[in-house]
Amino acid sequence: MSVRLPHEKGFHVSWDQLHRDARALAWRLDGHGPDDGSWRAVVAITRGGMAPAMIVARELDIRMVDTISVKSYHHQTQGEPRIIKHPDMEVVGDGTGVLIVDDLVDTGRTLEVVRSHMPRAHVATVYAKPQGRDQVDTYITEVSQDTWIFFPWDMALQYVEPYRGHD
Template identity: 90%
Template sequence: MKDRLPHEKGFHVSWDQLHRDARALAWRIDGQGPNEGRWRAVVAITRGGMAPAMIVSRELDIRMVDTISVKSYNHQTQAAPRIIKTPDMEVVGDGTGVLIVDDLVDTGRTLEVVKALMPKAHVATVYAKPKGKPMVDTYITEVSQDTWIFFPWDMALQYVEPYRGA
């Protein structure tokens, strides 16, 4: 078998699969909020968390939705995370009753920065890798640390060589 680059051990997620998994995430956290089971706000981690956050907020009928922008990747290279946009802190406060939603937790470094800002928030991701799992309260699917997840917004249809070669 030929050697593969790290990004070649890929987990490809379609729009349909992301939608199903984000709905499953909403169902898993439904009724767990601190206000008679309800959540008061959703904060999406941009950009990857925006699609799942929209689905979660729709499923749970949460109208207060904001974003936090954390830059931690340059294409497929991870760097030190830094916040480039915060949510309305008057609304989210310490995070009580707030769902932080992202597509994936990888190493957990992005969530460390976010949780420092909103320490009482509930963190929910669609996908989780082992190193980042301790930073997440709820997730749907675990993938291995060496798997690269290809999200639908990153893909185009094209020919792919068979796994064992042509």
């Protein structure tokens, strides 16, 4: 039995698909904030959470947007997560009324670190894997733990030779 390479069990996400899924996330969150259904801020987990956070903020008309930078991956290898940039803690406080948005929860270790700084925030991801799903309050699509998600910002369009012939 051979080991699968990450691209062999991959889930390729286009910009269009990401946009549709992030809008679906916004629709799911609409009206569920603690302030008469509204949210007061969005905090994107960089870098993957920036595109979905921008779409969620636009759809829900949230003008206060900040980031938290957590480094846990080196290419496709996950290490110990550490915060390298905090949001404005005077604005986000304990997280009440704040949406934390990321593209994906994998093991949940990154979100554990983020939640420790904003324990009352609502965590939303576009995609979720089973191992980290308990760290997320709202998500759109679940994928298996052994699936590698290829996001559009990691991909490039290029010519592919046909299977047969060279025309």
